[in-house]
Amino acid sequence: MHSTAVAAAVPLAQEATRLGVLIRAHRLRIGLTQRELADLSTISVRAIRDLEQGKARRPRPETLRLMADALRLGPRARASLEAAVQRGRATGAGWEQPPAPPTALHPMVGREAELAGLERELSSGAERLVHLVGLAGVGKTRLALAVAERLHAAGMPVLWHTFPGAAADHLGCADGEPAARVAAAVTELLAPADGERHPGSGPGGGTAAAAGSPGAVDSLAELLGDQPVLLVLDGVAAGAARCDRLTGLLRACPGLRLLVTSDQPWEVPGERIFLLAPLEVPAAGAVDTSAPAVRVFLDHVRRVRPEFAPTAADADRAVWVCRWLDGHPGALAAAASWLVVCDLPALCDSLREDPVALLDHLGGRPGADGFRGVLRHRLDRLSPAARDLLGALCGGAGEEFELAGITALTGGGLAESGRLLRELLISGVVRAAHEGGSSRFRVLGLVRAACRAAAPEHRTAAAPEHRTAAAPESRTPAATAA
Template sequence: MHSTAVAAAVPLAQEATRLGVLIRAHRLRIGLTQRELADLSTISVRAIRDLEQGKARRPRPDTLRLMADALRLGPRARASLEAAVQRGRATGAGWEQPPAPPTALHPMVGREAELAGLERELSSGAERLVHLVGLAGVGKTRLALAVAERLHAAGTPVLWHAFPGAEADHLGCPDGEPAARVAAAVAELLAPTTVPATAAATAPAAPAAAGSPSAVDALAELLGDQPVLLVLDGAAAGGARCDRLTVLLRACPGLRLLVTSDQPWEVPGERIFLLAPLEVPAAGAADATAPAVRLFLDHVRRVRPEFAPAAADLERAAWISRRLDGHPGALAAAASWLVVCDLPALCQSLGEDPAALLDHLGGRPGADGFRGVLRDRLERLSPAARELLEGLCGRSGDEFELAGITALTGGGLAESGRLLRELLISGAVRAAHEGGSSRFRVLGLVRAACPAAVAQPRTAAATAA
């Protein structure tokens, strides 16, 4: 049968498997079994079977070349195969219903600006890899859920992958074949590598063996060119494989990747989105509309539905929100104590030692939960950044500017800026940009919870001095 006749024999109803039909027709035309074609092409029998059955529609270029050589195809037949591959790329999974993100259990408070910015960047394609970074419990998962809900409502499929230990303040984690492909691809993306990040960013990915597509290739085949949001929630510390990440983003031009963790990957093209705690009322003010106060009162009402705050209660709620830096997880943990105490007693305890009431915030058994989470994060700082943090905790006054860091370290502007950026990314320091100036301060929770984690080991001579 001539190649054009083979192409014409493919019914329109089978367009999604056109590549498989063409390969099978050409194989039968020259009288080869799948095993014989595998031997001639050095492609596995399984890969050939998946292609013919339509389970795989996006073979690698070298796989397609080996297949065409073994089938002894001419230029026109090869062009038909390549066109079928392109159709497979555009078709992707062909969802009957776009996969949906998990369902949030509680409303989000005070993140309107962050939500609008992330939705705009991801939906427009202005950013394709956004990394939500912040201290544990600051609300990264909840914001990612809100972004995913917005994009899904606009018709974008959402694939959600939660790492072990990620906050599970939601219902309905996805499963099935898409989730399995995502999990396998994520394992490849985050596999350790000995290639330096700078070299991996420019070096091409090592090709998989012919007929043995990688998990990243399998996910790319599933997604095609269609718009998809892939959320990786609670990624562990460490970087992604730049080569494999590049392969996935290039193969799937409609893919948007949203990652949440406490540390960025620092890969090319990564948009680092620092998520700070919620805004708190000004000192001495009892503003019930401040996001941190609203969130605290919402948690109080879940614990005590009859609660109707008086003016004194609003003042205490504002003080608590300032004492806890507007940290959402800390506010929720503090409100949970109102089962056994009242607001005045809670304020007194938080004034003495806030970390003691927040031990269960870290999600760990034992008495060192919250402090352990903070300590682990701060111990990953560079020695110079830890030394700077110790100096900032020991100085008078809460706020400081970049000039104060240069005076404290004795270094230049570039070095001081690099250390300040490291502290900001760690979540130990938050920034305020008002009136064209930038001011910073160390979180009170960091000062109270982990003084030992900040302190640097000292020599006997340094201690004596």
Template sequence: MNTDTNKDTSTDRHHDAPTGPAAQETSRVGALIRAHRLRIGLTQRELADLSTISVRAIRDLEQGKARRPRPDTVRLMADALRLGQRARAALEAAAQQGRGGGACWAQPPAPPTALHAMPGRDAETALLVRELTSGAERLTHLVGLGGVGKTRVALEVAERVHDAGMPVLWYGFPGASADYLAHGEGELSDRVAGAVAELCATAAVDAPLVEGPQGPILPGVGAAGFGVAALAELVGEQRVLLVLDGAPATGPRCDRLTGLLRACPGLRLLVTSEQPWEVPGERIFLLAPLEVPAEGAVDAGSPAVRVFLDHVRRVRPEFTPGPVDMEQVAWLCRRLDGHPGALASAASWLVVCDLTTLCHGLDADPVALLDHLGGGAGADRFRVALRSRLDRLSAGARELLDALCAQGPDVGPGRDGAEFDLPGITALTGRGLPESGRMLRELLIAGAVRAAHESGGSRFRVLGLVRASVRSGSRVAAAVGP
């Protein structure tokens, strides 16, 4: 054996010892591969060259970090090891046993604990729970304007799924709302974070993929050495819900996402963000603002009214609304479209003003009061998120929105508070039905437009906050000039 081979063997002996809490016990398939490799005197590098499987994948299998190799991986490994029929069958049986496994939790991992109640979302929550637990949907993307309550709905769905006995793994992206009490899970959190980093990494999007036990993976990405393969091993074929909260607009690579879903047939994903990934198999679930009292009505049980009064009591515990107050609250909820984030910001201003003054301010310019009075980090999150989302619209969708918002209070389908339909859009823009439909869909997904499907028809309305933001931006642009 030459000097280089001796050096490789020494390196292999260093890596052969299982390391880390994820590899406390070598798997049966890993032990067989290592035994056959050493029997015929191959290093991990030589086995990798013969089998076309990466050194890292072989090392993970032998150390027990990965226990669920794909059938193709097992076949290539058996060919490279020159196994006979009986030894090959034993290796395939060990791999099959690993594929049927997954972690055995004494108690299923739980989602974070929500800090506040969530009125008015029973229908959406029930539908999401039913789809995810039944497996009718495996990749559900909860989409809506910033501050509309996507994280809170995801928490409620996760809690109900967990109560039904399904493990829940939760990952919040940097910058996501964290209005909850998180549960620290140690290595479990590392595995989830590593897999998410591998799925959604942007810095190494063009890096070459290598063959892993569950398929192609991106090398060198993931927390504490964990990645998609480690998460796939953890989940196995169990029914598990993985929640990705506050996901970035740039979605994951489809091959990595598809590989994870294929390797884990019981895995369901619930993603929250301001816009969908538009990947195959994605179920887009649009989350609209809360229902508001009808024009001229005072409904204390309205979800928007309940949310607003709940926020008011946090800053004004002594506040007891009378009949006139309730009329103003109902008007305020309609003016803010029942948007939870806007309602929370408006309520914060009651520390320094009364309800009548607040309503006058909102009537004049609602955008000016969308920043939380308390200031500090995130005080302007809703207003910034609103304008940022509108800035990301395509040129055609933005032109349509500007045209709708430019209509006077009594003119055209975009007049304040008025509903419109798709034929009205085609008449306003002069474009064909297919193009108008695509632009309208983009405005719906962006949260700029709200749908009303009643009496068999589909009608739409631009949110008042969006209209005010667009008009405010137009006034600023006109004042600045070219």
């Protein structure tokens, strides 16, 4: 059968498997079995079977060339094969129903600007690799869920992969072939170079990289094709992705958007680092229960104490707690959980005395470190210069600072001070406020408290004791209301 006749014999209903039909027709035309074609082309029998059955539709150019040579195809037949490959790329998986993200268990509060920005960047394809970075418990997973929900509602398939130890505050997705392909490809993307430890293998080194079979990234690329797809990698362990494999996947799948949540960025080309700060707290002197942090705290309080009806004094205390804890969502939830055994005035007094000890379960999942451990690991990853700078900032009396203050403190130049400040910002221990054309920064109160407790030697004898990052009126409201 001539190549044009072979192409014409492919029904339009089988367009998604056109490549497989063509290969099988050409193989039968010259009387070869799959084994014989494998021997002639040096391609495995399994690869040929997958191509003919439509399980694989995006062979490498070299694979296609070997196949065409073994089938003794002329220029026109080779062009038909290449056209079928291009159709396979455009079709991708051909989802009957686009895969959906997990279902969030709780509403999201106070992230409207962040949500709108991420939705715009990912839906348009302006950014294809977005890395959500922030301190543990700051709400990275919840924001990623909201973005995925928005994009899925607009018709975009969403594939979600949760790493061991990530926050489990959602109902997971169904398993299946797409999930298995994603899991294998992710392991391959994060597999270290020879002699390096796998970033997710933990203290013992482990062999997690062995789970990523060769070609898993290519298999995922075949599944995705050119169609718009959001792939979320939630809770990636410390470490870096294989830049070559990551770049290859993004190049092979022009419709792919990748959203990653972790404690630190990969620092690879094309990565959009999105720093997620804690929730907004009321301005100094204001008792604003509509502020996002206060709404989140009161919502957690009502889950613990359904009968809770805040008085004016309770509202004052709630605002103070939110300022004292910098609006950190995980810290607010951990603080509210204590109200099952104490009242709000007692909680304020305990937080003022030792917030880190009270909230140590912020790290919080079974088998996970407490907040002290989480913070210790975070600080251990800082450069020595950044750790020294953080110690000096925690030992000083200033509440907020500017970049000029860093240069005065370190004695370094503007570029060096900027790099150190950026490192602290990315680590999540410092938050920024950009208002009126100026940028000011401050160390989170919980970080100050933890650093002072862990390393009192960082404080000079002349430095006054600095209160955690509360509002200027840092008396507990319990004392005010008494």
